[in-house]
Amino acid sequence: MLAxxxxxxxxxxxxxxxxxxxxxxxxxxxxxxxxxxxxxxxxGSIYPALSSLAEQGFVxxxxxxxxxxxxxxxxxxxxxxxxxxxxxLGNPAPCHKVRSEFLxxxxxxxxxxxxxxxxVLNSRLEDIDYCLQMxxxxxxxxxxxxxxxxxxxxxxxxxxxxxxxxYVEENRHLLIDGTGKxxxxx
Amino acid sequence: MLAxxxxxxxxxxxxxxxxxxxxxxxxxxxxxxxxxxxxxxxxGSIYPALSSLAEQGFVxxxxxxxxxxxxxxxxxxxxxxxxxxxxxLGNPAPCHKVRSEFLxxxxxxxxxxxxxxxxVLNSRLEDIDYCLQMxxxxxxxxxxxxxxxxxxxxxxxxxxxxxxxxYVEENRHLLIDGTGKxxxxx
DNA sequence: ATCCCCATGTAATTTGTTACATGATTGA
DNA sequence: TCAATCATGTAACAAATTACATGGGGAT
Numbered sequence: 001m002l003a004x005x006x007x008x009x010x011x012x013x014x015x016x017x018x019x020x021x022x023x024x025x026x027x028x029x030x031x032x033x034x035x036x037x038x039x040x041x042x043x044g045s046i047y048p049a050l051s052s053l054a055e056q057g058f059v060x061x062x063x064x065x066x067x068x069x070x071x072x073x074x075x076x077x078x079x080x081x082x083x084x085x086x087x088x089l090g091n092p093a094p095c096h097k098v099r100s101e102f103l104x105x106x107x108x109x110x111x112x113x114x115x116x117x118x119x120v121l122n123s124r125l126e127d128i129d130y131c132l133q134m135x136x137x138x139x140x141x142x143x144x145x146x147x148x149x150x151x152x153x154x155x156x157x158x159x160x161x162x163x164x165x166x167y168v169e170e171n172r173h174l175l176i177d178g179t180g181k182x183x184x185x186x
Numbered sequence: 187m188l189a190x191x192x193x194x195x196x197x198x199x200x201x202x203x204x205x206x207x208x209x210x211x212x213x214x215x216x217x218x219x220x221x222x223x224x225x226x227x228x229x230g231s232i233y234p235a236l237s238s239l240a241e242q243g244f245v246x247x248x249x250x251x252x253x254x255x256x257x258x259x260x261x262x263x264x265x266x267x268x269x270x271x272x273x274x275l276g277n278p279a280p281c282h283k284v285r286s287e288f289l290x291x292x293x294x295x296x297x298x299x300x301x302x303x304x305x306v307l308n309s310r311l312e313d314i315d316y317c318l319q320m321x322x323x324x325x326x327x328x329x330x331x332x333x334x335x336x337x338x339x340x341x342x343x344x345x346x347x348x349x350x351x352x353y354v355e356e357n358r359h360l361l362i363d364g365t366g367k368x369x370x371x372x
Numbered sequence: 373a374t375c376c377c378c379a380t381g382t383a384a385t386t387t388g389t390t391a392c393a394t395g396a397t398t399g400a
Numbered sequence: 401t402c403a404a405t406c407a408t409g410t411a412a413c414a415a416a417t418t419a420c421a422t423g424g425g426g427a428t
Contacts, residue, residue: 006287007287007290007291008414008415008416009415009416011290012290015290015293015294015297018294018297023379023380024379024380024381025378025379025380034293035290035293037284038284038285038286038289038290039285039286039289039290040283040285040416041416042416042417042418043379043380043381044381044382044416044417044418044419045415045416045417047380047381047382048381048382051381066378066379066424067424069378069379069380069423069424069425070378070379070380070381070422070423071379071380072378072379072380073379073380085294085297086297086298088291089291089294089297089298089302090302091287091291091306092302092305092306092309093306093309093310093313094286094287094288094290094291094306095285095286095287095288096284096285096286096287096288096289096310096313097226097284097285097286098223098224098282098283098284098285098346099224099225099226099281099282099283099284099285100224100225100280100281100282100283101192101193101277101280101281101282102280102281102282103224103225103282103339103342103343104193104197104198104201104221104224104225104280105193105275105277105280106335106338106339107201107220107221107333107335107336107339108201108204108271108275108333108335109333109334109335109338110333110334110335111201111204111271111272111275112272112275116275116276116278119278120277120278120279120280123278123279124279124282127279127282147293147294147295147296148295148296148360148361148363149292149293149294149295149296149361150293151360152292152295152357152360152361153289153292153293155353155357155360156289156350156353156354156357157289159349159350159352159353160284160346160349160350160353163345163346163349164342164345164346166345167341167342167345167346168342171338171341171342174334174337174338174341175334175335175338177334194386194387194388195387195388209407209408210407210408210409211405211406211407211408226388227388228388228389228390229407229408229409230388230389230390230391230409230410231387231388231389233408233409233410234409234410237409252396252406252407253396255395255396255397255406255407255408256394256395256406256407256408256409257407257408258406258407258408259407259408
């Protein structure tokens with residue numbers, strides 16, 4: 001199916017380039033910081049995406065020679081690229097998907113020893129803290145020139161992360177007490 | 187890489203089968219109701235997963251002839267399957283990933299007309315309500331015999347969904363007012 | 373010495389999605 | 401008559417992850 005307005009890695013790269021020319025390496029850093037909590041992408045997706053965009057005329061590529069290192073390739077968005085981006089942004093109902101092996105695992109908590117459940121829960125809490133820190137770092141480094149959208153998205157990430165943390169902390173006992181059955185304490 | 191303890195579609199199927207024998211069709215319904223908000227899977231993943239599990243001896247398959255319809259294939263987990271499942275549950279840090287074209291789109295809200303932003307926001311709120319309803323339905327239909335883990339997971343879904351809804355409602359104005367700049371009202 | 377940062381890319385693999393293909397029964 | 405539920409599966413396609421492949425410069 002020809003998805004005219006998919007927000008895939010290519011489209012996000014295009015969007016990032018509206019903020020100024022950049023290399024694949026630069027974009028990767030942005031994927032890690034600002035986009036880290038909701039749109040992961042590695043070099044293996046970014047470099048091919050940029051090549052493809054250049055082939056289609058949505059970006060131009062200026063090759064800057066360097067000694068010792070591979071040429072630095074700086075990409076810039078074209079008018080056609082801008083049009084393509086706006087088209088993609090026209091999707092009236094972009095999706096928001098969660099894929100959680102964490103939750104899938106806990107559905108079978110009754111098959112796991114309490115110790116293992118604790119480990120899973122603790123590692124998630126660690127990850128949450130890491131993620132929250134990442135958002136705060138990105139926020140503090142450059143709030144001034146952020147467009148409102150990015151601010152909104154960072155706030156979204158914070159709100160979700162905090163809600164997740166709170167829920168896990170307040171409800172983890174459900175998974176431990178009596179291995180699924182309420183313990184008769186009296 | 188040999189991922190010994192990946193919580194993929196195959197493993198989740200295996201887990202569901204610990205609750206009793208079932209067909210691919212049955213499992214699909216469970217994927218939609220209980221697992222819908224964090225682990226989507228269609229027939230295109232479930233049927234091949236079950237075939238593969240049967241081939242590997244992790245489940246057995248009883249074929250029940252029916253007239254008019256294809257044979258109903260009822261799968262049951264084996265001891266080897268149970269061992270495989272417990273192994274998968276041993277992953278100390280199962281992931282929890284978000285992939286959001288919604289947030290990616292809003293990062294570029296400053297390039298979109300206000301109307302379009304409203305549309306995107308409204309469609310997300312609709313989706314949130316739909317998702318919340320789904321969780322509530324699943325919950326009301328069979329709370330009694332649910333293991334604690336499933337209850338925890340449903341609560342998690344509710345908490346996240348509600349937090350999301352609240353955030354969007356309380357902060358949507360950030361995206362509309364003056365297209366990213368505070369409007370000088372005085 | 374060793375590790376991290378810079379800087380790019382390809383190839384193989386995994387994983388999942390979508391569309392296609394079939395077809396009876398039941399209720400509105 | 402039309403839609404939904406039951407019931408299974410394959411083939412083509414899309415997308416992303418992971419590992420591989422290279423290599424200088426600077427800091428500790």
